[in-house]
Amino acid sequence: AQSVTQLDSQVPVFEEAPVELRCNYSSSVSVYLFWYVQYPNQGLQLLLKYLSGSTLVKGINGFEAEFNKSQTSFHLRKPSVHISDTAEYFCAVSEGGSYIPTFGRGTSLIVHP
Amino acid sequence: GAGVSQSPSNKVTEKGKDVELRCDPISGHTALYWYRQSLGQGLEFLIYFQGNSAPDKSGLPSDRFSAERTGGSVSTLTIQRTQQEDSAVYLCASSLDTRTVYGYTFGSGTRLTVV
Numbered sequence: 690a691q692s693v694t695q696l697d698s699q700v701p702v703f704e705e706a707p708v709e710l711r712c713n714y715s716s717s718v719s720v721y722l723f724w725y726v727q728y729p730n731q732g733l734q735l736l737l738k739y740l741s742g743s744t745l746v747k748g749i750n751g752f753e754a755e756f757n758k759s760q761t762s763f764h765l766r767k768p769s770v771h772i773s774d775t776a777e778y779f780c781a782v783s784e785g786g787s788y789i790p791t792f793g794r795g796t797s798l799i800v801h802p
Numbered sequence: 803g804a805g806v807s808q809s810p811s812n813k814v815t816e817k818g819k820d821v822e823l824r825c826d827p828i829s830g831h832t833a834l835y836w837y838r839q840s841l842g843q844g845l846e847f848l849i850y851f852q853g854n855s856a857p858d859k860s861g862l863p864s865d866r867f868s869a870e871r872t873g874g875s876v877s878t879l880t881i882q883r884t885q886q887e888d889s890a891v892y893l894c895a896s897s898l899d900t901r902t903v904y905g906y907t908f909g910s911g912t913r914l915t916v917v
Binding site: 725732788789791 | 806808835837842843844845847858861893895906907908909910911
């Protein structure tokens with residue numbers, strides 16, 4: 690069965706600093722991987738996804754993530770964050786053929802001026 | 803519509819009362835999902851609809867929870883005899899089809915508070 694672990698519940702960072710939000714998954718089959726962002730009082734918005742091919746995936750708002758099969762990880766990175774990036778970030782995994790992805794518990798990114 | 807619409811955005815109810823939460827998915831999206839987001843928790847899958855097929859109810863936490871989807875479009879999640887532990891944000895999402903490759907479009911959710 691698939692599972693997702695987001696190792697940090699909260700990540701504080703200063704504006705313009707780089708950030709990495711960690712995500713590890715557990716699955717015995719091929720997977721699709723997603724990162725979603727949730728701004729306050731809003732629904733989740735897809736940031737990026739890995740389906741196949743290049744392991745480095747670029748998404749919206751300058752975010753990127755790298756799929757590492759040997760480490761079973763899909764960490765999200767941004768080289769320079771803005772105040773507006775303050776939000777909750779969710780990693781999700783879907784095993785090939787599964788209709789229902791599993792979401793992590795979320796990481797709260799807090800960007801300080 | 804342009805996005806997934808959920809109503810009401812906030813609902814306060816007394817313990818023991820029934821509530822209905824509505825989701826209007828994106829036009830043309832055949833797959834519809836309900837999730838529950840509790841404080842400090844991730845998203846908990848509740849139920850999934852795909853077209854006219856029987857829904858996948860494997861995530862419903864108890865028989866007090868039920869959902870229907872009429873005409874392959876609007877969905878209603880019903881919670882009977884609400885309990886305080888039902889307090890959460892209920893999120894609806896839709897997708898073009900069952901293949902999760904497309905990712906989901908989420909609504910803004912309904913914040914349910916049971917007092």
